[in-house]
Amino acid sequence: MTQSTIDHRTGLRLRRLTGSIGAEVAGIDIRTADGSTAEAIARLVDDHGVLFLRDQSTDAADLTRFASLLGPLLPAHPLKPGLTGHPHVLANQTGGVTADDIRCRDRYNRHATNWHVDCTFITDVPVYSLLQAVTVQPFGGDTLFADLAGAYSGLAAPLRELADRLSCVHDAKLLYADWLLPGRDEESRERLLALPVVTHPLVAVSPRSGLRSLALNPNCVTGIEGFSQLESDTLLDLFLAHTLVPERTVRWQWAEGDIAVWDNVRLLHNYVLDHGSGERLIQRAMAGSAPLAGPDGAMSRELPLS
Template sequence: MELKLIRGGVRELNRTSSGEPYPRFEVRPSTPVIGAELRGVDLAAELDDELRAELRRALLEFKVIFFRDQEITSTRQLEIARIWGEPEANPFFPTGDEVRISRLAKDGQMFGMENVWHSDHSFLAKPARGAVLRAAEVPDNAGDTMWADMAAAYDNLPEDVQALIDGLEAEHDWISTWGRILPDDKRDALREELPTVVHPVVKVHPGTGRRTLYVNEPFTDRILGLPEAEGQALLEYLRLQARVPEYQVRFRWAPGSVAIWDNWAVQHYAINDYYPSRRVMERVAILRVTAGTDHHSDHRAVRNIRRRSPRSPAAGRLRGRFRMRRQPHAVWDSARTAAGSQRSSGEDSRDAVYWSYISHGSRSPGGR
């Protein structure tokens, strides 16, 4: 028996809400489940403790929050990130005015290839907790970003699939993506610092207690504890859940727009419909959670706890249902076509994506 990768019908859409009002700003929800524009907040001004607490609560509820017409400097963007935690640098991105700010500039020469659903830094032992993204230069009517609520994705899985994946773990790595475009010496040096890591397939969000599906297309390589073919079929099925429109929100950028998202709750996708126009974004990733705002668990501690979770008898019966024919990723398919004869017959479909980067001189296969 095969599971349908995407099914129709009614979906369960729950937004995590304390029920408390937000007296310091106006909230305009973007969808029933994810995203909200906050009005009446000047991010360039000093933010008192009460306002900071409301912003943290809004991010937990809506998972991604949007602001318009903000005039902030790079230094101020770092300060805003510190409302949630300490900023961190990305080991692969080009930087802006400050090393912890990634400057993502795309145009006719440095084209965007970020149009794949992903979670930032899942290849790290402690993935980014969130991000603050600011639009510096955007094309007209193009270059939107989308986010998907991965708690909603988990909630709508069949119960027997939930029973199977609760307690499973998956390997996350950067070698098959970033590693393909780095010089050998830099790749080998980074490999010492950034080995393959293991995360739960289902994370329990530390701020809301909700179960969240935690696998993504570019960085999750395999599910542990299952036969290879079965594990890959299950992984493919889980990856595709981010593509369900009911779990998504789409944001149209303008100069001065700011988006802040909870990287443990969502995946995101940068729409590349603007080539060869110019699009410049600046991003700050948030690493450590500020004391008192959340509870961060090390990935190994979470893994050990999850291993003690009992398996449902239904989980064992379900495994045979994942002997489906593996479906190719749309992004890999398009890249294979674009790469054409530049790709050797022995390379897998992912190679085509990164050969395409190398041949066009792009430096940034991850981004927003």
């Protein structure tokens, strides 16, 4: 097992989980965390992409307060309601996995789950995402993370230079296409149709660290601006395959009370549908939001209505 060390800047004990991303942090209680704790978390997220905290309170109010230390709280979801009494917390109830749920859709996606970044289909993208395990099974249901910053830095120089100049269209209707089918909830359909389509630079520069990440989100990117669909699909497929090599990933096996907090723009995440028919409840909160800025000065923007 990897040895834990004391981070000299924050005084926190941490254990790196891989050679690329991920660290388990000890010595934090979200019920008593303060501004200095939040600054330490932000520094370590800059370093490791995603942090994991064990044995925390599962009260949604405590998760909300902790998230608020990292930045202004966001609604639970741009299109879905929050947990009753906790409008900033989304309850992800993903239990009862069946054989139909795990059928392959393509090599990156599965029915009901896929690699994604949270909520890039809005102009101001969440800065930090937090997940907490409330109810989990004794096996399975792990969450995976993949490093979009490592993927960018590992590209050949001509590909980095190309990516620096590109922007992608992000459209929630790709993710929620089933909401538009006949007979579905009309209110949800209207909310989806009212949401503007946006573009983001393909490469996002972190305002905190200056780190560059591929701003990829397979569940809502419909293409690269100015490219044909064939050109877009081929190039995006290359960038995504470059991201999902094992050396750029970390996998977390949940225990109840565990919290993951990560740089939402820098990391893709996904979860594994291998926990069977039992209940699984994961709560999410998001903090901070901003348009993405590209290396050439390009910014996130809404597209005019067609």
